[in-house]
Amino acid sequence: MNELNKNNDGIPQTAPIKSATFTDPINAEIRRAAATGIYDIRGGGAKRKVPHFDDLLFLGASISRYPLEGYREKCETKVTLGTRFAKKPIELDIPITIAGMSFGALSGPAKEALGRGADAAGTSTTTGDGGMTPEERGHSSKLVYQYLPSRYGMNPDDLRKADAIEVVVGQGAKPGGGGMLLGQKISDRVAEMRNLPKGIDQRSACRHPDWTGPDDLEIKILELREITNWQVPIYIKIAGARPYFDTTLAVKAGADVVVLDGMQGGTAATQDVFIENVGIPTLASIRPAVQALQDMGMHREVQLVVSGGIRTGADVAKALALGADAVAIGTAALVALGDNDPRWEAEYNALGTTAGAYDDWHEGKDPAGITTQDPDLMARFDPIAGGRRLSNYLKVMTLEAQTIARACGKNHLHNLEPEDMCALTMEASAMSGVPLAGTNWIPGRTGDY
Amino acid sequence: MQTLDMASTELREVNSTLQSQKADTNQRTWEIINPKGSHAIACGLDGPIEVTVRGSTGYYCAGMNKEATVNIDGSAGPGVAENMMSGKVIIEGDASQYAGATGHGGLLVIKGNASSRCGISMKGIDIVVHGNIGHMSAFMAQSGNLVVLGDAGDALGDSCYEARFFVRGKVKSLGADCEEKEMRPEHIEILKDLLERSGADAKPEEFTRYGSARTLYNFDVDNASAY
Numbered sequence A: 001m002n003e004l005n006k007n008n009d010g011i012p013q014t015a016p017i018k019s020a021t022f023t024d025p026i027n028a029e030i031r032r033a034a035a036t037g038i039y040d041i042r043g044g045g046a047k048r049k050v051p052h053f054d055d056l057l058f059l060g061a062s063i064s065r066y067p068l069e070g071y072r073e074k075c076e077t078k079v080t081l082g083t084r085f086a087k088k089p090i091e092l093d094i095p096i097t098i099a100g101m102s103f104g105a106l107s108g109p110a111k112e113a114l115g116r117g118a119d120a121a122g123t124s125t126t127t128g129d130g131g132m133t134p135e136e137r138g139h140s141s142k143l144v145y146q147y148l149p150s151r152y153g154m155n156p157d158d159l160r161k162a163d164a165i166e167v168v169v170g171q172g173a174k175p176g177g178g179g180m181l182l183g184q185k186i187s188d189r190v191a192e193m194r195n196l197p198k199g200i201d202q203r204s205a206c207r208h209p210d211w212t213g214p215d216d217l218e219i220k221i222l223e224l225r226e227i228t229n230w231q232v233p234i235y236i237k238i239a240g241a242r243p244y245f246d247t248t249l250a251v252k253a254g255a256d257v258v259v260l261d262g263m264q265g266g267t268a269a270t271q272d273v274f275i276e277n278v279g280i281p282t283l284a285s286i287r288p289a290v291q292a293l294q295d296m297g298m299h300r301e302v303q304l305v306v307s308g309g310i311r312t313g314a315d316v317a318k319a320l321a322l323g324a325d326a327v328a329i330g331t332a333a334l335v336a337l338g339d340n341d342p343r344w345e346a347e348y349n350a351l352g353t354t355a356g357a358y359d360d361w362h363e364g365k366d367p368a369g370i371t372t373q374d375p376d377l378m379a380r381f382d383p384i385a386g387g388r389r390l391s392n393y394l395k396v397m398t399l400e401a402q403t404i405a406r407a408c409g410k411n412h413l414h415n416l417e418p419e420d421m422c423a424l425t426m427e428a429s430a431m432s433g434v435p436l437a438g439t440n441w442i443p444g445r446t447g448d449y
Numbered sequence B: 001m002q003t004l005d006m007a008s009t010e011l012r013e014v015n016s017t018l019q020s021q022k023a024d025t026n027q028r029t030w031e032i033i034n035p036k037g038s039h040a041i042a043c044g045l046d047g048p049i050e051v052t053v054r055g056s057t058g059y060y061c062a063g064m065n066k067e068a069t070v071n072i073d074g075s076a077g078p079g080v081a082e083n084m085m086s087g088k089v090i091i092e093g094d095a096s097q098y099a100g101a102t103g104h105g106g107l108l109v110i111k112g113n114a115s116s117r118c119g120i121s122m123k124g125i126d127i128v129v130h131g132n133i134g135h136m137s138a139f140m141a142q143s144g145n146l147v148v149l150g151d152a153g154d155a156l157g158d159s160c161y162e163a164r165f166f167v168r169g170k171v172k173s174l175g176a177d178c179e180e181k182e183m184r185p186e187h188i189e190i191l192k193d194l195l196e197r198s199g200a201d202a203k204p205e206e207f208t209r210y211g212s213a214r215t216l217y218n219f220d221v222d223n224a225s226a227y
């Protein structure tokens, strides 16, 4: 073929068409699997497009609703988590928290930066698989201690040092799945904290070793409260899977706070097939969870923290308007610290990727020095500057959410409500229970088209 | 000896009384009467006291124990001594599922039988069971020693790491990546000490040692069927 679409006799031919089913990335993955014999493991959340907060809009004020004056009239952002049973609930200045990310997946200085940034913005951070590090405890004045299936580093002293305890049942990136930290990242320190030999692949269990089902969970929570003298709130983290039932069962089991993580939620490392194919979108998870709380008369009594793909103040405002009390961020916090920054493009290229797509966090080669245990790479990351960037970003998101709330006439972010919004697509409308823009129609529920 | 009667004292009060006994306490011996299978009895203890529970307990008795000795004069429900750090927990009767789960240290002695998943995910604890243990015991066990004077059920030590298992009786089956190991002099020493400390009438030479074959430590596609 000399010229495209013509054969040697100059007769026009059909253009080469690539399959919408067998796309280049799919074919590349087939070749990779065939060559290596292992599934793709990566970090991050679902990369496929799913209905999300972008598919919702705020209506703003109008004749029937008047707005608040930007810079003059106050729009409160404070939130208290854990008011149901705990003697010492967590009081946050902003409704944006830092989600649990493990030491092991992240370096010690990265954990320190999360603590610094969150503290400066008046919010909390969360430990992760791998236990509590002095870096994070030292710099985060509100630290949530995760109680995970692996129980790596779990001990009663750290438990009593925590400002809240988060029992992790599931993560949006992998509902029903455990964790994976490949050998390269098991440094001496990580190995010691996890009681494991150095350099081996380390699998985190998918299920708690000493309880199964909601009735056991209730007793487990009793034990944790007894050990911590009923002082601190107990959160239960669930993946977006069956949000109505899981929220109901979490409340029945005695949760002070439910943390709900949708499928876009990041992870340090798991199988790509898991990330992309298990769980439901964040947008679809919120209303059923809120409905469950309302049906039990527990909305605002048991607080709901939503995570999975929160990036902007608009996302925060939308999650809150759908009924959440607060949100949590993982991936966005890492980006604020400097993850996937184009300044490292040459090095991302050398790793066969590009800034914005780098997700092999489990390999420990992060050019930005955040998701690594390599001393040379870690040294690139300055926890003080990183903390500053994170606090700036958290403050910007808060200002953005306030801007929207004022435009809707709300003097507290929590006064935002579904009625302040409309949906751009039928999918988003059905999932979030707000009407399609320009109509009063919610597919599957009410109204005429 | 101080007595706490659960017929008239709430769990919260029982536990906070015991938890507040630290290293310098002079009230070192306690008994709990009428436990009636309550959950979370004597959990989170943090000092060198000795507590005897007169009767059977529910879930998570002596959970996360540090330094204390807890005797259960009866049988224990699920998760007894879960995540124990140090000290000693001795059960006169049987123990339900997940005994000693994720324990980091200390000694757990079960004079009767233990159910399934005994020593699951253990991280340094020593467990001595005078009777038998159930299936999936020591699943993903990381470190520490599990000694069984009787028999072990199916899938002992599945996906284990560096923990050691010593069984005197029969093992119904070994789990993935768990194999029989040579009993060397240092193992006889470890075993002798544990048998002595747990009042077990058995000779180290009668036991067989099991542990990780270490073939699943780093992923290899040719082992895929074992995952």
Ligand SMILES: Cc1cc2nc3c(=O)[nH]c(=O)nc-3n(C[C@H](O)[C@H](O)[C@H](O)COP(=O)(O)O)c2cc1C
Pocket: A043, A044, A045, A099, A100, A101, A102, A105, A106, A127, A128, A129, A146, A168, A170, A171, A172, A237, A261, A264, A265, A266, A267, A268, A307, A308, A309, A310, A328, A329, A330, A331, A332, A361, A371
């Ligand atoms: C690097 C990294 C490590 C994580 N580690 C944990 C963990 O140890 N435990 C956990 O419950 N969730 C973990 N997560 C999930 C987060 O807690 C959170 O659910 C998720 O990041 C929220 O979604 P987002 O990343 O879109 O903000 C991790 C996420 C990332 C990105």
